Every structure is written in C-alpha cells, then in structure tokens.
Amino acid sequence: xxxxxxxxxxxxxxxxxxxxxxxxxxxxxxxxxxxxxxxxxxxxxxxxxxxxxxxxxxxxxxxxxxxxxxxxxxxxxxxxxxxxxxxxxxxxxxxxxxxxxxxxxxxxxxxxxxxxxxxxxxxxxxxxxxxxxxxxxxxxxxxxxxxxxxxxxxxxxxxxxxxxxxxxxxxxxxxxxxxxxxxxxxxxxxxxxxxxxxxxxxxxxxxxxxxxxxxxxxxxxxxxxxxxxxxxxxxxxxxxxxxxxxxxxxxxxxxxxxxxxxxxxxxxxxxxxxxxxxxxxxxxxxxxxxxxxxxxxxxxxxxxxxxxxxxxxxxxxxxxxxxxxxxxxxxxxxxxxxxxxxxxxxxxxxxxxxxxxxxxxxxxxxxxxxxxxxxxxxxxxxxxxxxxxxxxxxxxxxxxxxxxxxxxxx
Ligand code: GLC
Numbered sequence: 087x088x089x090x091x092x093x094x095x096x097x098x099x100x101x102x103x104x105x106x107x108x109x110x111x112x113x114x115x116x117x118x119x120x121x122x123x124x125x126x127x128x129x130x131x132x133x134x135x136x137x138x139x140x141x142x143x144x145x146x147x148x149x150x151x152x153x154x155x156x157x158x159x160x161x162x163x164x165x166x167x168x169x170x171x172x173x174x175x176x177x178x179x180x181x182x183x184x185x186x187x188x189x190x191x192x193x194x195x196x197x198x199x200x201x202x203x204x205x206x207x208x209x210x211x212x213x214x215x216x217x218x219x220x221x222x223x224x225x226x227x228x229x230x231x232x233x234x235x236x237x238x239x240x241x242x243x244x245x246x247x248x249x250x251x252x253x254x255x256x257x258x259x260x261x262x263x264x265x266x267x268x269x270x271x272x273x274x275x276x277x278x279x280x281x282x283x284x285x286x287x288x289x290x291x292x293x294x295x296x297x298x299x300x301x302x303x304x305x306x307x308x309x310x311x312x313x314x315x316x317x318x319x320x321x322x323x324x325x326x327x328x329x330x331x332x333x334x335x336x337x338x339x340x341x342x343x344x345x346x347x348x349x350x351x352x353x354x355x356x357x358x359x360x361x362x363x364x365x366x367x368x369x370x371x372x373x374x375x376x377x378x379x380x381x382x383x384x385x386x387x388x389x390x391x392x393x394x395x396x397x398x399x400x401x402x403x404x405x406x407x408x409x410x411x412x413x414x415x416x417x418x419x420x421x422x423x424x425x426x427x428x429x430x431x432x433x434x435x436x437x438x439x440x441x442x443x444x445x446x447x448x449x450x451x452x453x454x455x456x457x458x459x460x461x462x463x464x465x466x467x468x469x470x471x472x473x474x475x476x477x478x479x480x481x482x483x484x485x486x487x488x489x490x491x492x493x494x495x496x
Contacts, residue, residue: 121215135418249407251445269389
C-alpha cells in the first residue's frame with residue numbers, strides 16, 4: 087500500500103513539473119507566461135460609471151445551493167427598477183472546475199454573455215493573465231480597510247485588484263453531539279472515531295474540492311506543493327504521503343464510505359442530512375442548511391479543523407470574487423451589481439441568513455450575525471489564518487494533478 091502511495095505522489099510531481107515548464111497539460115488555453123502585457127494594458131474600471139447605469143446585467147455563477155442569489159437578485163431588481171437597471175442570473179454547474187470551463191469558453195469567444203462572474207479565489211492569476219478582467223483597483227482602493235486582508239489578497243495579482251470579494255471561506259468540522267463527546271483534536275482521531283460512530287463524509291470526487299480537502303490535511307502534516315519561488319514541485323514528500331495514506335486508509339477501513347470518492351459538496355451535505363454520518367468536512371454554508379434539517383437541528387456542532395498528530399493545523403482559504411468581464415457592454419451597470427453585493431446590508435444577510443462567510447470585517451459585529459452563527463468569532467479567526475492554495479496562472483493544472491492522484495488513492 088505504502089509503495090502505491092509513493093508512486094501516486096510521484097506521478098503528481100511529474101505532471102507538476104510539466105505544468106511549470108509551460109505545457110498547458112491539456113487543461114485549456116492557459117497562457118503560462120506571467121501575462122505581463124495583458125496585465126499592464128488591462129482596462130481599468132471607471133468608478134463613476136455605475137452612477138445612474140441602466141440596462142440588464144447578466145450575473146454568472148455556480149449553483150445557487152443556498153438560494154442567496156435569488157434573494158439578492160430580487161432585492162437588486164426592486165431597488166433599481168425605477169432607474170432602468172436590472173440583473174439576470176445564470177447558474178453554472180456546482181463543480182468549480184465546470185464553472186471555470188463555462189466562463190473560459192465564453193471569454194475565449196469574446197462573448198459578453200457574463201457581465202459579472204463569481205470567480206473562485208484560485209482563478210485570479212489565470213483570468214488576469216489572459217486579459218479577461220477589468221482592473222477594479224480604483225473601486226477597492228476607496229474601501230480597502232473594510233475588507234479582511236486575505237480576501238483582498240485572493241483578488242490581487244501582479245499589484246492590481248481584479249475582483250471584489252463576494253464571500254470568503256474556510257472549512258469546518260461538523261460533528262454530531264449525540265454521537266461524539268467532543269470535537270476530535272487530530273485528523274487521526276477524527277477517522278478513528280468516525281470508524282465506530284457512523285463515518286465521516288467529505289469531498290473526494292476528482293475535482294477542486296478534493297484538492298482543498300487534501301491540502302487541509304497535507305498542509306497540517308507539514309507538506310507543501312511548490313517550492314517558495316514557485317518554480318519546483320515539492321509534492322513528493324513524506325508529509326504528503328502520510329496525509330494521502332490517512333485519507334485512503336479511512337476509506338479502506340470504513341471510517342468514510344466508499345462513495346466519498348464521488349462526492350462533491352452537495353452530495354456530502356445530502357449524506358450528512360440523512361443523519362447517519364457522525365462527521366462532515368464542509369464549508370460554513372452547510373451550517374444554515376443543517377440547522378434547517380429537522381434530523382440534525384440541536385444535534386450537531388462545528389469546530390475548527392483539527393491538527394495532524396505531531397504536526398500542525400491548517401485551513402484552506404476559499405471563496406468567490408465578483409469580477410467584471412472585459413467583454414461586458416455595460417461595465418458601469420456591472421459595477422453597480424458588484425457594489426450592491428459588497429454593501430454591509432447585503433453582506434449581513436449573506437452571513438446571518440445563508441451562513442456564507444462575509445469578507446467585510448464589520449459583518450462579524452452585527453447582532454443578527456452573532457445570533458445566527460454563535461461561532462462567528464472563531465470563524466473570523468479561521469478566515470484570517472487560512473492558507474491560500476498555490477498562486478499560479480496554471481493553477482487549474484496543478485490542482486488537477488493533485489485531485490486525480492488523490493482520487494485514485496481513495
Ligand atoms: C468552495 C470554495 C472554493 C473552492 C470550492 C471547491 O466553493 O469557496 O474556493 O474552490 O469550494 O469545491
């Protein structure tokens with residue numbers, strides 16, 4: 087078993103080396119250079135253009151699992167009706183990888199189909215390098231201090247800011263208080279306890295979510311993906327093998343159901359909602375939906391992710407930034423949408439009603455938020471300490487090398 091793991095990790099290292107050398111690894115049209123010219127010549131947003139904007143703006147995003155987009159879309163359209171401005175929502179599939187493909191196809195065709203796109207935090211470098219986004223630095227500059235710094239960092243590449251954070255994200259360990267006495271302190275204990283008490287569900291399908299789940303354990307174990315200068319793969323390490331082995335053994339010994347190898351966030355949530363699993367790794371949005379599940383209400387709690395025995399703790403920074411396509415025919419109207427979503431009024435609702443973590447610091451002082459999310463202080467700390475995934479214009483290929491190999495191991 088050990089030998090197979092080493093081989094899987096070695097294969098990932100080989101793919102990483104290729105990605106670093108400029109081959110696009112079959113993952114699409116990625117410009118593997120730094121995108122210098124595109125970045126230098128990027129169109130900059132005119133902040134004043136949102137005043138009095140009219141027309142219909144198309145907002146593209148992944149699946150609206152919590153219903154938040156329907157809620158703000160309605161509020162936006164009511165607010166701007168008399169001005170002649172409205173928003174239309176387009177939903178892409180739930181998987182981050184598929185959302186990216188949908189957006190990439192439209193940008194390659196230079197289609198103005200998505201005025202605003204909710205871009206996963208990992209795509210900033212790629213999209214900016216391709217010259218697909220407006221430079222939103224002038225908008226953020228005016229409000230910089232209101233945001234949690236790591237959220238702004240995810241929208242920053244080569245000194246410019248390409249998106250306005252919509253939500254930020256750090257995963258939690260959900261556990262059943264009627265099955266487990268206290269939140270396990272280490273990943274090793276998580277799996278040991280899960281084995282006897284109904285199992286743990288997480289995101290094990292071959293897609294971005296598995297990269298997050300794996301990195302949380304690998305980084306906690308002390309592993310890394312790239313060297314500090316970003317030039318070499320450091321994937322083939324004993325720490326990364328130990329993390330992979332821990333996850334794969336969990337499936338092998340029944341601590342996690344075999345089906346986790348096909349689960350994305352929605353499937354793990356559905357499994358958790360049946361009431362059988364003792365634990366789940368998921369993002370904060372699942373808190374509200376779990377509270378709304380009669381089988382779970384009052385029977386579960388959440389905790390920060392545990393540590394790796396003998397090593398450290400790590401959370402991975404997730405989230406989505408609202409970016410404006412350079413092919414939009416109405417950048418002023420698009421900015422009005424982006425601005426609406428970054429106001430405290432909507433952000434308080436997003437966190438209190440839909441339990442999505444707000445990137446605005448002020449949200450965590452709101453009484454509605456404190457009431458709806460009793461762990462909001464811990465959440466803020468987790469968000470501020472969460473580690474980013476590797477930053478690279480070829481990040482999608484790097485991630486693919488990870489999740490394909492880890493999925494195979496599972
Ligand atoms: C969440 C995170 C995002 C991550 C994705 C993986 O949507 O916010 O950053 O890439 O999950 O499935």
